[in-house]
Every structure is written in structure tokens, then in C-alpha cells.
């Protein structure tokens with residue numbers, strides 16, 4: 001089970017009652033953080049979450065509202081006596097900016113590993129530091145600078161059937177590997193596929209996070225069947241569409257349309273403009289497009 005918390009819902013700049021958009025996802029005591037704008041470490045503490053559990057930070061792009069919280073957060077982790085390495089993954093073109101931001105930290109008591117992700121094509125990697133069953137998938141978005149959308153895909157193990165293993169005289173030391181999806185070879189050469197001792201396959205858990213982009217058609221597939229789709233909605237007024245699209249952002253209505261096409265189970269809107277004081281007033285209209293729309297507030301959380 002994963003615990004998900006949207007630390008903030010603001011875009012551009014933090015407000016006294018609205019932190020910048022950042023997602024915290026914890027699984028088995030280890031957490032992924034997506035985006036780290038100014039004040040993110042305060043939001044982590046405010047919502048009762050543990051900075052020490054963050055093992056991986058994914059950065060969408062190098063605009064200030066998504067990245068300038070890194071030095072403070074890294075320093076705080078060091079002050080909390082962290083010694084284990086921490087990984088930051090970001091679009092390739094962002095890496096020099098992140099290195100510059102880290103230069104103000106003045107030496108951290110742990111290693112920060114940087115992973116450069118392709119700016120212009122989809123990619124994926126296994127997030128071993130969290131769990132070998134967790135895959136991070138990326139999609140290049142359409143913003144004013146290189147920007148990536150992320151999907152966290154957590155494969156779920158099928159049920160293990162010990163009665164099958166016993167009936168086939170498979171020694172217990174092989175059970176864990178089989179449950180992890182490995183084919184094993186017994187003494188004497190007999191090969192056992194994992195399907196022989198496991199139940200039905202379960203669909204993976206999928207969380208998709210997309211912000212700062214035009215509503216490009218590829219998003220439909222990228223967010224397909226997401227259990228939770230977290231997406232920007234800078235404004236709720238339809239007459240802002242032209243100016244939003246000019247600035248390579250999208251409206252709340254655009255996000256709802258993508259969620260509908262992608263058949264997502266739930267949509268959390270975020271990254272509101274500081275000028276959008278009352279995002280909740282659009283709720284009814286938005287739910288007509290996609291009924292499972294949530295106009296999120298800071299600190300909204302869910303267990304999936």
C-alpha cells in the first residue's frame with residue numbers, strides 16, 4: 001500500500017496558505033518526492049511526513065517553482081544526520097542547474113546521485129532504492145523549457161500458493177524467488193516458472209504526475225488507467241485558454257478532458273495560478289467533464 005500526499009497546490013510562487021506543487025509518495029517506509037519548489041521542506045514537516053524517508057527526488061523541470069527548494073531540503077536532510085545516498089532524477093538539460101543549486105549546500109554528509117533523463121523521448125528506470133517492483137516512466141511534455149511528466153508504476157505480486165509448491169516438491173529456499181517472478185531450476189534440471197506456484201496477476205498501481213505543459217494528445221496514453229492522475233490546472237475560467245496555451249500551461253478543463261480520455265480513476269488538480277483565489281468554484285462544472293475530479297487543497301492524501 002502506498003501513502004500519497006500532495007504537499008502543495010500552487011504554481012509560480014508560494015502563498016501564505018498555499019505551498020508549491022509537490023507530491024510525496026511513500027511505500028514500505030521509503031518515499032519518492034516529485035518536484036521541490038521553494039518551501040517544500042516546510043510542507044513536508046507541516047503535513048507530518050518524514051524527510052528522512054525520501055530516497056528519490058524527481059524533478060519535472062528547472063523553473064524556480066519546481067526546483068529551488070532543493071538546497072534547503074538537502075541541507076535539512078543532512079542536519080537530520082542522513083548518511084545514506086539520495087538520488088535526484090531530472091531532465092538531462094536540468095542537471096547543470098541542479099549541480100549549481102547544490103553548490104550552495106557547502107558539502108553534505110551523504111552522497112547525492114544525479115540521474116539524467118532524456119529530454120526528448122520517453123524513458124523508464126527501476127526505482128530499486130524504493131522497491132524493485134517500482135518503475136518510474138517519463139514523458140517529454142510541451143513547456144517553455146524541457147519538462148517531463150512522471151508515472152510511478154508499482155507492480156503487485158500475485159498471491160503465492162504454497163500448496164502448489166509443496167505438491168511439486170519445490171524446496172522452500174526457492175519460494176521467495178518464484179514469488180518475485182523468477183523462473184528457477186531445481187536440482188536435477190527441472191525448470192519451474194513462477195506461474196506454477198502463484199495466483200492470478202494483479203494490475204499494477206499507477207500514479208501519473210503532469211504539470212507545466214500544453215494539453216498534448218500523448219498524455220491520454222501516458223495517464224491511461226492511472227489510479228491517481230495529478231495534473232495542473234492553472235485556471236478554471238475557459239476564457240483563459242488562449243493565454244494559458246500561449247504560456248504552455250493548461251486549464252482545469254483540459255486536465256479533466258485528459259483524465260476522461262485516459263480513463264483515470266481519480267484526478268487531483270493542482271498548480272493553481274496565484275491569481276486563482278477560489279479554485280473550488282469550478283468544481284461542479286469540472287465534475288460534469290470528469291466526475292472523479294478533486295480540486296485539491298494542500299495536504300490532500302490517499303492510501304492506494
Ligand SMILES: [Zn+2]
Nearest residue numbers: 011012065212
Ligand atoms: Zn510551474
Ligand SMILES: [Zn+2]
Nearest residue numbers: 061063143212
Ligand atoms: Zn514551468
